[in-house]
Amino acid sequence: MRAAQYDRLGPAADVLSIVELDDPEPGPGEVRVEVSFSGVNPTDWKRRTAGPLAPGPAQIPNQDGAGIIDAVGAGVSTQRLGERVWVFHAAWNRPGGTAAGYVCVPGAQAVTLPEGVSMELGASLGIPYITAHAALTYDGDIADATVLVTGGGGAVGHAAIELGAFLGADVIASASTPEKAQVARAAGARAVLDYRSPDYLTDLRATAPMGVDRIVEVALGANIAASQAVLRPGAVIVAYASEATDPVLPARALMTLNAQVRFLLVYTLPQDRIQAATADISQALGEGLITSLPTVVYPLEQIALAHEAVETGTFGRVLVDVRSS
Numbered sequence: 001m002r003a004a005q006y007d008r009l010g011p012a013a014d015v016l017s018i019v020e021l022d023d024p025e026p027g028p029g030e031v032r033v034e035v036s037f038s039g040v041n042p043t044d045w046k047r048r049t050a051g052p053l054a055p056g057p058a059q060i061p062n063q064d065g066a067g068i069i070d071a072v073g074a075g076v077s078t079q080r081l082g083e084r085v086w087v088f089h090a091a092w093n094r095p096g097g098t099a100a101g102y103v104c105v106p107g108a109q110a111v112t113l114p115e116g117v118s119m120e121l122g123a124s125l126g127i128p129y130i131t132a133h134a135a136l137t138y139d140g141d142i143a144d145a146t147v148l149v150t151g152g153g154g155a156v157g158h159a160a161i162e163l164g165a166f167l168g169a170d171v172i173a174s175a176s177t178p179e180k181a182q183v184a185r186a187a188g189a190r191a192v193l194d195y196r197s198p199d200y201l202t203d204l205r206a207t208a209p210m211g212v213d214r215i216v217e218v219a220l221g222a223n224i225a226a227s228q229a230v231l232r233p234g235a236v237i238v239a240y241a242s243e244a245t246d247p248v249l250p251a252r253a254l255m256t257l258n259a260q261v262r263f264l265l266v267y268t269l270p271q272d273r274i275q276a277a278t279a280d281i282s283q284a285l286g287e288g289l290i291t292s293l294p295t296v297v298y299p300l301e302q303i304a305l306a307h308e309a310v311e312t313g314t315f316g317r318v319l320v321d322v323r324s325s
């Protein structure tokens with residue numbers, strides 16, 4: 001198979017190369033997926049630059065993807081052969097990511113893609129939608145809760161709006177451009193506020209006069225001052241990203257509200273959170289409630305450009321078309 005790989009850390013154009021490798025064989029409990037599209041997320045370029053490198057001679061990058069199961073390992077039903085699936089966590093502690101003709105993953109990490117859902121959308125699901133689902137639900141049911149999603153035009157933010165609406169929450173969001181605000185509104189946000197506006201806090205208070213129960217937070221330090229001013233007692237801020245410098249938290253204000261700050265890493269979530277996420281994502285997909293952000297597709301040979309596009313903050317999703325290899 002053709003694959004992208006890197007054997008040292010560094011800039012995309014310097015370390016990513018396209019190589020010919022033997023097709024991988026699925027181990028016990030694994031399925032092999034013939035990959036159509038590989039999704040690129042910020043985690044993929046961060047691991048390529050900062051590591052860690054998985055054990056083995058080289059790393060095939062990218063955690064997310066979509067394709068068709070073409071082989072199964074011992075203990076996996078042959079009824080799965082031919083199944084259209086989306087794949088997550090492919091390169092987590094493993095050398096074989098999705099930027100290759102084939103990827104082997106444990107059977108549970110290849111989830112059925114409902115009829116009619118495109119491979120491109122399937123390759124866009126893993127990291128953003130599992131992160132968003134865990135952020136929304138880790139601390140309990142959000143039906144009828146008011147949820148603020150900061151950065152609602154980002155991949156995780158957009159997923160959090162869609163899944164929050166699917167789970168019955170009243171979702172409000174922030175975004176910095178009209179284009180992103182439009183995407184966030186279309187995803188189901190009742191209101192979208194410009195977090196760079198000097199009126200942001202005033203607007204937030206007017207939009208959620210009773211306060212918010214949950215915040216799905218992409219920039220904890222930058223937003224904590226406004227966020228703590230609109231928290232309801234007992235609310236939870238779930239931070240899945242933060243600035244390079246650790247933020248200072250307003251401990252007394254958060255204490256007074258009996259509020260919590262939860263930190264979340266998608267890779268180390270408990271299995272029950274992953275299972276709950278894949279079940280709800282599958283249901284929402286089946287009901288047509290999950291949609292694509294604007295998407296740019298690169299051929300495998302241009303995977304370095306795909307990584308650079310994510311690294312420089314391209315709006316929307318970036319995919320690699322592996323079939324072109």
Ligand SMILES: NC(=O)c1ccc[n+]([C@@H]2O[C@H](COP(=O)([O-])OP(=O)(O)OC[C@H]3O[C@@H](n4cnc5c(N)ncnc54)[C@H](OP(=O)(O)O)[C@@H]3O)[C@@H](O)[C@H]2O)c1
Pocket residue numbers: 041042043046127128131150151152153154155156157174175176177180195218219222223239240241242264265266267313314316
């Ligand atoms: N912990 C985890 O498990 C986990 C999982 C997935 C992703 N992440 C991390 O989360 C971050 C976002 O990932 P992504 O895939 O969603 O990236 P993305 O698609 O590039 O979206 C990032 C969004 O953050 C917004 N943003 C930046 N600063 C903001 C602020 N102060 N207030 C509100 N919004 C702000 C940006 O909006 P503007 O352009 O409008 O500023 C942008 O839309 C990355 O650092 C990624 O590594 C962590």
